[in-house]
Amino acid sequence: xxxxxxxxxxxxxxxxxKTHYCPGCGHGIVHKLIGEVMDExxxxxxxxxxxxxxxxxxxxxxxxxxxxEAAHGRAPAVATGVKRVHPESIVISYQGDGDLLAIGTGETxxxxxxxxxxxxxxxxxxxxxxxxxQMAPTTMPDQITKTTPYGRDVDNTGYxxxxxxMINTLVAPVYIERTSIHxxxxxxxxxxxxxxxxxxxxxxxxxxxxxxxxxxxxxxxxNPVTAAKWVETAMxxxxxxxxxxxxxxxx
Amino acid sequence: xxKTVLMKGNEALAESAIRAGCTHYFGYPITPQNEIPxxxxxxxxxxxxxxxxxxxxxxxxxxxxxxxGSGARTMTSTSSPGMSLKQEGLSYLAGAELPCVVVNMxxxxxxxxxxxxxxxxxxxxxxxxxxxxxxxxxxxxGNVQELADLTVDAFELADKxxxxxxxxxxxxxxxxxxxxxxxxxxKKASVKPWAVSxxxxxxxxxxxxxxxxxxxxxxxxxxHLQELYRKVESCETRAEQYMxxxxxxxxxxxxxxxxxxxxxxxxxxxxGVKVGLFRPIxxxxxxxxxxxxLSKKVKKxxxxxxxxxxxxxxxxxxxxxxxxxxxLGKMGGAVPESGEIMKIIKSYG
Numbered sequence: 001x002x003x004x005x006x007x008x009x010x011x012x013x014x015x016x017x018k019t020h021y022c023p024g025c026g027h028g029i030v031h032k033l034i035g036e037v038m039d040e041x042x043x044x045x046x047x048x049x050x051x052x053x054x055x056x057x058x059x060x061x062x063x064x065x066x067x068x069e070a071a072h073g074r075a076p077a078v079a080t081g082v083k084r085v086h087p088e089s090i091v092i093s094y095q096g097d098g099d100l101l102a103i104g105t106g107e108t109x110x111x112x113x114x115x116x117x118x119x120x121x122x123x124x125x126x127x128x129x130x131x132x133x134q135m136a137p138t139t140m141p142d143q144i145t146k147t148t149p150y151g152r153d154v155d156n157t158g159y160x161x162x163x164x165x166m167i168n169t170l171v172a173p174v175y176i177e178r179t180s181i182h183x184x185x186x187x188x189x190x191x192x193x194x195x196x197x198x199x200x201x202x203x204x205x206x207x208x209x210x211x212x213x214x215x216x217x218x219x220x221x222x223n224p225v226t227a228a229k230w231v232e233t234a235m236x237x238x239x240x241x242x243x244x245x246x247x248x249x250x251x
Numbered sequence: 252x253x254k255t256v257l258m259k260g261n262e263a264l265a266e267s268a269i270r271a272g273c274t275h276y277f278g279y280p281i282t283p284q285n286e287i288p289x290x291x292x293x294x295x296x297x298x299x300x301x302x303x304x305x306x307x308x309x310x311x312x313x314x315x316x317x318x319x320g321s322g323a324r325t326m327t328s329t330s331s332p333g334m335s336l337k338q339e340g341l342s343y344l345a346g347a348e349l350p351c352v353v354v355n356m357x358x359x360x361x362x363x364x365x366x367x368x369x370x371x372x373x374x375x376x377x378x379x380x381x382x383x384x385x386x387x388x389x390x391x392x393g394n395v396q397e398l399a400d401l402t403v404d405a406f407e408l409a410d411k412x413x414x415x416x417x418x419x420x421x422x423x424x425x426x427x428x429x430x431x432x433x434x435x436x437x438k439k440a441s442v443k444p445w446a447v448s449x450x451x452x453x454x455x456x457x458x459x460x461x462x463x464x465x466x467x468x469x470x471x472x473x474x475h476l477q478e479l480y481r482k483v484e485s486c487e488t489r490a491e492q493y494m495x496x497x498x499x500x501x502x503x504x505x506x507x508x509x510x511x512x513x514x515x516x517x518x519x520x521x522x523g524v525k526v527g528l529f530r531p532i533x534x535x536x537x538x539x540x541x542x543x544x545l546s547k548k549v550k551k552x553x554x555x556x557x558x559x560x561x562x563x564x565x566x567x568x569x570x571x572x573x574x575x576x577x578x579l580g581k582m583g584g585a586v587p588e589s590g591e592i593m594k595i596i597k598s599y600g
Binding site: 044045046047048050051057058060064065066067068069070071074077078079080081082083084085086089090106107109110 | 274275277301303305306307309310311313314315316317318319320321322323325339340343347447448449450451452455456457458459460461
């Protein structure tokens with residue numbers, strides 16, 4: 001009988017749960033990265049995740065920590081309420097593009113502007129997933145969605161919003177980075193960014209924002225491989241990757 | 252021994268909330284309730300609490316959602332147009348069974364309306380403006396002392412039933428100064444094992460309103476909520492009866508308008524008219540049985556309110572044909588006058 005050599009395990013911060021996400025969806029990857037970082041920073045028992053409205057509303061079924069579900073777009077406000085009651089906890093506001101940049105723009109800007117000591121993880125996949133593929137504030141010009149059947153007409157619906165750049169105009173945030181999960185190298189960078197953001201919070205430094213360019217093969221109408229390529233070729237040029245802010249702006 | 256102090260309604264409410272153990276206040280400025288956030292902003296930091304001016308009414312109620320889900324005694328306050336904006340949050344609070352206190356110092360509407368007191372949000376408060384089958388407990392204080400006392404009760408009821416409790420005042424009550432003995436409630440530790448706090452040494456807690464499997468889950472949850480509401484109806488209904496024992500006519504009125512109705516009753520009694528006042532203190536649950544029983548003994552019921560006739564619908568349900576129901580309503584910040592009420596009552600004889 002051969003000895004088994006266990007070289008890969010699921011982090012304790014993830015639950016045993018069959019995924020409801022579609023093949024090729026980026027949420028599962030990012031959930032796993034968060035779970036790994038929670039293990040590495042030993043914060044599982046003090047983490048409270050704010051679930052948004054969108055495909056990731058069930059994030060509390062995957063992360064093995066306390067969870068509270070916000071109304072659409074209100075996650076940063078709910079996170080604010082939670083953090084003000086439990087300042088020692090680690091609060092993660094996990095949000096999609098419709099949640100964070102359309103219906104919840106006000107909450108996004110003001111939580112960042114107050115420098116709430118929370119971590120916002122923003123999944124930008126350029127489309128509304130749960131409702132079946134409508135235009136998001138981050139939908140690319142000419143991108144076809146259910147509500148832009150002839151392609152997004154920027155003269156009519158405006159241009160995709162760059163969240164990192166917008167938040168980077170504020171004084172209070174301590175860390176702003178945009179990453180992607182379209183290949184292994186970038187997945188590793190994403191994990192590093194999430195770790196940095198959660199470490200900041202653990203150390204009480206303040207508001208951190210990580211935007212992750214992600215995939216939605218189902219609603220984009222492509223296979224997972226093509227979806228990853230589309231992130232690289234269509235999204236990355238418009239949404240440049242990298243660190244926008246590493247410490248609070250001095251005024 | 253507590254001493255009597257002269258305080259504005261809004262300030263008495265704020266102080267009573269702190270004394271009732273409210274540690275987290277979130278709000279957005281709107282007239283005529285601005286003394287509440289101002290008082291909280293001044294007092295909370297020095298007394299171990301948190302005051303935060305939110306970017307919107309919507310954000311404020313969702314901060315309340317987060318703080319309540321985290322186990323704190325928390326509140327927000329607003330006036331009518333702001334209350335409209337909070338409806339989404341109220342529905343989510345009800346769905347997740349989160350306790351909190353919400354104050355609406357009503358002003359006239361619709362729309363931006365005016366800043367003078369009104370009672371035109373009765374439907375919104377008692378029927379619910381948010382989506383879904385839910386109820387909120389609605390308390391209607393009639394003077395500054397009762398405003399202070401009911402604030403303490405509001406926090407107790409919210410925690411007891413895990414429900415939203417609305418204190419439904421109006422601009423006049425919030426702005427008027429009256430002598431008040433501030434409550435000194437017993438400090439009770441409120442244990443909330445369902446709240447999020449970090450899953451240390453226990454299974455994770457989930458605070459949510461999403462229940463995706465309708466046949467066995469959302470329906471079950473709704474049945475549970477309705478059972479809870481029936482319990483509140485049977486245990487927490489409150490009303491005051493004033494000079495109703497031998498009354499031939501009764502006036503039904505709450506809050507600010509009931510003060511004027513009470514004056515009319517006193518004056519009419521001096522003239523020998525047998526009239527009494529029935530004053531609901533809980534607007535939901537509404538004192539249906541008490542009003543029905545009373546209406547069987549009288550010739551006529553006059554409803555007086557500062558609206559086009561909103562509580563009137565509950566009065567009609569309660570009376571249910573046992574007596575004739577009449578109505579006097581004032582809108583847009585206007586208040587009824589005692590002479591006007593007296594004239595109507597006298598016309599019945």
